[in-house]
Amino acid sequence: xxxxxxxxxxxxxxxxxxxxxxxxxxxxxxxxxxxxxxxxxxxxxxxxxxxxxxxxxxxxxxxxxxxxxxxxxxxxxxxxxxxxxxxxxxxxxxx
Numbered sequence: 001x002x003x004x005x006x007x008x009x010x011x012x013x014x015x016x017x018x019x020x021x022x023x024x025x026x027x028x029x030x031x032x033x034x035x036x037x038x039x040x041x042x043x044x045x046x047x048x049x050x051x052x053x054x055x056x057x058x059x060x061x062x063x064x065x066x067x068x069x070x071x072x073x074x075x076x077x078x079x080x081x082x083x084x085x086x087x088x089x090x091x092x093x094x095x
Contacts, residue, residue: 003043004065006056007079014074025075032071041068 016022033056036042041064047054058065069078 001060002062002065003083003085004058004060005081005083006058006065006069007081008054008056008072008076009078010052011075011077029072029075032068036068041065 016025033042033045036056036058037045041058041060042056043059044057045054046056058068060068065080069080072078
């Protein structure tokens with residue numbers, strides 16, 4: 001199981017200018033994120049102050065994270081980075 005930093009950004013070309021349609025899309029995305037948090041796949045989720053970009057900290061297999069993120073296409077694009085903690089990093093550099 002790995003840990004991943006996911007940087008997400010709203011895709012303007014696929015986002016409706018209609019406020020009601022946009023709100024429906026954001027509500028659906030929010031419900032999906034909530035489910036991801038309830039299952040433990042998402043450990044933390046947040047937004048930049050402009051609300052069009054944000055981040056998530058995920059913990060799972062590559063396949064689980066990839067499959068989960070597919071439900072947000074094409075409305076959001078994601079940049080995924082595998083990460084390790086300091087506790088995992090320090091033993092790599094013995095004194």
